[in-house]
Amino acid sequence: MGVRENELEELKKCVERVISNCTLETCVAAMVRINIQRTKYKQIVCCFQFPDEYPKYPILTELKSHHISQKLLDGLVKICDEEAKKRLGKPQILQIIKLVSNFIDENPLCCCSEEITNIRKTWIEGSDELKLRQKTSSLLLKVNEGSYFIKYSIFIPENYPEKQVGIEAKESNFPAVFQRWFTAQSVEIARRCIEPPLKKKPKDPPFVLKPSMEPVVSFLIKEAHAFPRQTCKVCGEKAFPEDARNIHHDESSPKHVERILCGHIYHNACLDKYIKTPPFQGGKKCHTCGQQIFHEKWKITQKLAEERWAHKQAKQRELDEVVDFLS
Numbered sequence: 328m329g330v331r332e333n334e335l336e337e338l339k340k341c342v343e344r345v346i347s348n349c350t351l352e353t354c355v356a357a358m359v360r361i362n363i364q365r366t367k368y369k370q371i372v373c374c375f376q377f378p379d380e381y382p383k384y385p386i387l388t389e390l391k392s393h394h395i396s397q398k399l400l401d402g403l404v405k406i407c408d409e410e411a412k413k414r415l416g417k418p419q420i421l422q423i424i425k426l427v428s429n430f431i432d433e434n435p436l437c438c439c440s441e442e443i444t445n446i447r448k449t450w451i452e453g454s455d456e457l458k459l460r461q462k463t464s465s466l467l468l469k470v471n472e473g474s475y476f477i478k479y480s481i482f483i484p485e486n487y488p489e490k491q492v493g494i495e496a497k498e499s500n501f502p503a504v505f506q507r508w509f510t511a512q513s514v515e516i517a518r519r520c521i522e523p524p525l526k527k528k529p530k531d532p533p534f535v536l537k538p539s540m541e542p543v544v545s546f547l548i549k550e551a552h553a554f555p556r557q558t559c560k561v562c563g564e565k566a567f568p569e570d571a572r573n574i575h576h577d578e579s580s581p582k583h584v585e586r587i588l589c590g591h592i593y594h595n596a597c598l599d600k601y602i603k604t605p606p607f608q609g610g611k612k613c614h615t616c617g618q619q620i621f622h623e624k625w626k627i628t629q630k631l632a633e634e635r636w637a638h639k640q641a642k643q644r645e646l647d648e649v650v651d652f653l654s
């Protein structure tokens with residue numbers, strides 16, 4: 328038997344035993360095909376073709392995967408080719424299979440490589456940072472906007488994307504209420520990726536589970552950039568102070584930043600003045616998006632606002648009369 332035939336026999340005997348979660352799909356002289364699958368998303372098919380005069384020449388390796396990015400696979404093929412060249416004259420396939428198998432185990436973030444590429448291409452701006460931590464299967468995200476920043480650790484679980492990403496707020500200099508909102512929203516976005524809605528409308532398409540990393544990370548990047556750029560539409564100034572050290576943490580301070588339900592922001596005093604000043608007809612609407620303003624602090628009806636306004640005007644008239652009388 329030649330080297331090639333011996334190698335094929337050897338693969339049939341031992342590859343599925345030596346490499347965990349792998350299947351020998353084809354094993355003939357024209358082609359060897361082995362599927363390594365840890366989870367649905369951590370999966371690579373390795374295809375090998377023997378060149379003429381193998382093993383004097385390196386085996387030809389091709390890698391395929393449904394969920395691992397082509398860029399990553401191309402890089403891995405180069406490493407496989409290097410390995411084959413080190414083993415000229417000897418059987419090469421099992422060694423390469425071991426290498427690919429180890430790669431999957433040592434790089435748990437490979438299951439979201441497409442998402443990582445997308446985030447870098449579409450979302451990351453200027454001095455934002457996205458660092459990969461393969462050892463802990465996590466990503467470290469830092470978003471910078473002017474003097475403001477948020478820092479999050481995003482954990483990718485073993486059976487991702489069936490299980491949602493873990494979200495941990497590390498550090499931030501946004502007002503506390505905004506920090507809490509960033510985290511709570513992120514958790515909710517991740518949950519919606521893997522759980523069907525509680526109240527399903529009849530016309531909704533069937534629920535399809537989707538990876539939660541990119542929705543969460545893109546949300547954090549987008550919002551952390553957007554808030555410090557927004558102006559308060561009542562006074563026309565930036566809602567957040569230019570320097571994050573000057574944030575008004577006291578919620579009753581006039582310049583404290585209030586976020587209303589639609590997501591737009593106002594200074595506390597500006598919003599208060601706007602809500603309590605006529606016209607009240609049809610309720611108060613957001614300057615930016617036209618949606619009804621809703622905020623826990625200002626739960627007043629149109630009728631109550633009108634009454635309060637009338638009362639305030641009456642008081643003012645009384646005061647004016649006194650001033651007139653005295654002058």
Ligand SMILES: [Zn+2]
Nearest residue numbers: 559562594597
């Ligand atoms: Zn304002």
Ligand SMILES: [Zn+2]
Nearest residue numbers: 589591613616
């Ligand atoms: Zn709005």
